[in-house]
Amino acid sequence: MSQQEKDLLQVKNLKTGFYIEGELHHAVADVSFEVKPKEVVCIVGESGCGKSVMSLSIMQLLPELISKISDGQIFFEGEDLVQKNDREMNKIRGKEIGMIFQEPMTALNPVFTIGYQLQEVLFNHTTMSKKEARERSIELMKEVGISRPEKIIDEYPHQLSGGMRQRVMIAMAIALHPKLLIADEPTTALDVTVQAQILELLKDIQDKEDMAIMLITHDLGVVAEVADKVVVMYAGQVVEDAEVNELFANPKHPYTTSLLGSIPKMDQEQDRLNTIGGIVPSLENMPHVGCRFADRCPMAFEDCKKVTPQLASVNGQHQARCLLNKECYPADHPEHKEAISQ
Amino acid sequence: MLKYSLRRILGMIPMLFLISIVVFSLAKLMPGDALGGEIDPLNTDPEYIEEMREKLGYNDPIVVQYFDWVTGFVQGDFGQSVKYKMDVSDLILEKLPNTIFLGMMSLLITYVLALIMGIYAGRKPYTVGDHLIGGLNYLGLAIPSFVAAIFAIYFFSFQLNWFPSNGSVDIMVQEGTLDYWLSRLHHVILPAIVLGALSTASYTQFLRNDIIDNSRRDFVRTARAKGTSRSKIYNVHILRNSIIPLVTFLGFDIVSIIGGAVITETIFTYPGIGQLFVNSVSSRDYSVVMAITMMFSCLVLVGNLIADILYGIVDPRIRLD
Ligand SMILES: Nc1ncnc2c1ncn2[C@@H]1O[C@H](COP(=O)(O)OP(=O)(O)OP(=O)(O)O)[C@@H](O)[C@H]1O
Ligand SMILES: [Mg+2]
Numbered sequence: 119m120s121q122q123e124k125d126l127l128q129v130k131n132l133k134t135g136f137y138i139e140g141e142l143h144h145a146v147a148d149v150s151f152e153v154k155p156k157e158v159v160c161i162v163g164e165s166g167c168g169k170s171v172m173s174l175s176i177m178q179l180l181p182e183l184i185s186k187i188s189d190g191q192i193f194f195e196g197e198d199l200v201q202k203n204d205r206e207m208n209k210i211r212g213k214e215i216g217m218i219f220q221e222p223m224t225a226l227n228p229v230f231t232i233g234y235q236l237q238e239v240l241f242n243h244t245t246m247s248k249k250e251a252r253e254r255s256i257e258l259m260k261e262v263g264i265s266r267p268e269k270i271i272d273e274y275p276h277q278l279s280g281g282m283r284q285r286v287m288i289a290m291a292i293a294l295h296p297k298l299l300i301a302d303e304p305t306t307a308l309d310v311t312v313q314a315q316i317l318e319l320l321k322d323i324q325d326k327e328d329m330a331i332m333l334i335t336h337d338l339g340v341v342a343e344v345a346d347k348v349v350v351m352y353a354g355q356v357v358e359d360a361e362v363n364e365l366f367a368n369p370k371h372p373y374t375t376s377l378l379g380s381i382p383k384m385d386q387e388q389d390r391l392n393t394i395g396g397i398v399p400s401l402e403n404m405p406h407v408g409c410r411f412a413d414r415c416p417m418a419f420e421d422c423k424k425v426t427p428q429l430a431s432v433n434g435q436h437q438a439r440c441l442l443n444k445e446c447y448p449a450d451h452p453e454h455k456e457a458i459s460q
Numbered sequence: 461m462l463k464y465s466l467r468r469i470l471g472m473i474p475m476l477f478l479i480s481i482v483v484f485s486l487a488k489l490m491p492g493d494a495l496g497g498e499i500d501p502l503n504t505d506p507e508y509i510e511e512m513r514e515k516l517g518y519n520d521p522i523v524v525q526y527f528d529w530v531t532g533f534v535q536g537d538f539g540q541s542v543k544y545k546m547d548v549s550d551l552i553l554e555k556l557p558n559t560i561f562l563g564m565m566s567l568l569i570t571y572v573l574a575l576i577m578g579i580y581a582g583r584k585p586y587t588v589g590d591h592l593i594g595g596l597n598y599l600g601l602a603i604p605s606f607v608a609a610i611f612a613i614y615f616f617s618f619q620l621n622w623f624p625s626n627g628s629v630d631i632m633v634q635e636g637t638l639d640y641w642l643s644r645l646h647h648v649i650l651p652a653i654v655l656g657a658l659s660t661a662s663y664t665q666f667l668r669n670d671i672i673d674n675s676r677r678d679f680v681r682t683a684r685a686k687g688t689s690r691s692k693i694y695n696v697h698i699l700r701n702s703i704i705p706l707v708t709f710l711g712f713d714i715v716s717i718i719g720g721a722v723i724t725e726t727i728f729t730y731p732g733i734g735q736l737f738v739n740s741v742s743s744r745d746y747s748v749v750m751a752i753t754m755m756f757s758c759l760v761l762v763g764n765l766i767a768d769i770l771y772g773i774v775d776p777r778i779r780l781d
Contacts, residue, residue, distance in 0.1 A: 177684075179681055181676075204690060205689075207687075208687040208689060209687065211685055211686065211687040212685060212686035212687035212688075216685075217685040219678065219681070219682065219685075221678055224677065224678040224679065225679060225681075225682045226682065227679040227682075227683065227697055227700075227701070228701070228776070228777060229700050229701055229777075230697075230700070238686055238688060239687070242686055242689075243687060274776045274777065276776075276777050287682070290686060291685075
């Protein structure tokens with residue numbers, strides 16, 4: 119069995135860009151990672167670093183005309199999704215891969231009932247009768263913890279709270295037992311108490327359904343709780359990729375270290391969060407040479423602005439993209455050769 | 461909904477009362493009266509005129525005249541038309557069906573054209589077809605309806621001889637037969653197109669822009685993430701949202717159609733309420749003018765109510781109570 123078949127999802131050198139004044143600027147510039155069956159992979163990184171664009175690329179749901187996947191492959195069960203057309207993707211969306219979004223308030227169509235929108239995914243992919251679909255919908259709503267589903271099924275989205283709507287979204291996404299669930303910051307827009315409930319629900323479902331989850335989040339507390347593996351993104355690139363305990367114990371990229379430093383600690387009195395100075399460079403102002411984090415990096419040295427670091431294995435499965443690790447120098451650089459010869 | 465409608469209708473009463481005062485005052489302020497317009501030039505005996513004025517109640521105090529008029533009005537007695545020598549209510553009832561027929565046809569034309577063009581342009585924005593539709597619409601907006609009407613008569617009636625240029629039905633055909641209805645349809649098409657094209661342009665552009673807006677909304681992404689086909693997303697998810705504002709326009713259309721009919725009917729000499737209104741104004745047949753003006757005012761209020769009720773029906777987020 120090849121690696122592509124063993125991995126459920128394998129993203130390889132993905133580049134996705136937006137046309138700004140006629141020119142293609144990459145919001146995702148060289149992203150590679152894998153998701154194994156039944157694995158929970160968390161994608162973390164600051165706002166604007168390309169997490170949503172990357173996940174929409176997988177589903178081929180990017181806004182048309184203004185955006186483009188310009189390079190790379192996305193293998194899902196061995197098949198390259200980038201090569202598929204809209205009709206072929208429609209067979210995968212909702213059935214093989216489910217997706218939930220950040221904004222439950224606007225994600226549902228305001229003029230259709232909850233039942234209609236839930237049943238739609240069933241009708242799209244199965245030949246269920248109306249009655250069966252209704253029964254299955256009620257069952258699904260119970261599964262995601264919606265009380266009185268017989269009533270809610272005939273209600274409209276505006277009659278439900280944000281947490282309830284996100285539960286409906288989850289019910290829709292898992293209705294056909296997908297192998298992969300992509301959740302793009304599913305709790306960010308919700309109250310803290312509701313956040314915890316939704317997270318708990320996702321964990322339960324993952325246990326029961328045996329599906330893989332790709333969870334995008336800002337919250338490293340959540341990562342520590344649910345992740346098997348973590349992919350850290352910065353400015354459109356993967357800067358670190360490791361098993362969760364390894365990453366927390368032994369971060370190899372100063373960006374990861376700063377992110378870990380910015381987790382608020384409950385037991386410590388802290389005046390302010392230890393946040394990273396500066397902001398992610400905008401698409402138009404991305405440096406072409408050197409490390410994209412160099413300007414904000416507390417550990418930056420001379421080479422960082424001149425040599426472009428490569429994503430390389432620093433310790434078994436643990437990958438990073440930082441020149442502090444000699445392996446990350448480009449293959450033709452003397453430092454790299456030195457690292458290999460050791 | 462029933463309770464809501466009843467409450468709204470009750471709320472209209474003071475409004476109508478105020479309107480009736482305005483209408484009555486305007487009619488009285490206008491120079492001359494119906495008697496002056498109809499008097500036999502050979503019989504100008506001042507005694508006879510005075511006798512007639514007394515008989516018609518022109519010499520009563522203004523307040524008494526007003527209450528006479530209002531009392532009759534609420535009982536369905538709109539007075540006599542001096543010009544046509546018949547009850548105003550019979551006169552209006554005779555012309556009303558023509559105007560309703562014309563209005564319905566023009567509404568049908570507006571909505572069919574606007575739906576076809578708007579949906580196409582909204583689904584394929586910034587393409588050649590969209591620009592073509594846009595150009596056509598701006599042309600339609602720029603041409604005043606009376607110019608369009610005259611041009612249509614000249615071209616389609618006189619040059620091509622496709623449609624009759626006046627009347628509502630061929631006088632030769634037997635009422636009630638199929639030929640009769642076909643003849644009516646034949647007569648109404650041209651004015652209906654001119655009248656209907658009036659609002660088509662703005663509706664088309666409105667629908668187009670609303671479809672484009674909605675196609676960028678989050679719920680479209682959700683539907684696509686479920687594997688819903690593109691055509692179903694446009695025809696069901698987006699259209700169901702974009703149709704809401706359009707349907708609510710329907711209530712206001714009732715008013716604008718009747719307003720537009722005044723011009724169109726006159727140019728096409730189509731025997732409807734609009735034409736009757738213009739003729740009555742020029743012959744100072746005030747009882748007819750006042751009755752039609754009151755009718756228009758009622759229609760505006762009812763049109764608003766219909767718009768609100770339709771809104772409650774098509775948009776589940778709106779509750780009428
Ligand atoms: N429709 C668009 N047109 C142009 N640029 C876009 C568009 N959508 C996203 N971008 C750009 O792509 C980059 C990545 O955005 P993305 O939404 O993926 O960030 P993110 O990591 O999901 O952030 P957040 O945590 O705030 O959700 C940003 O610089 C953003 O400005
Ligand atoms: Mg995002």
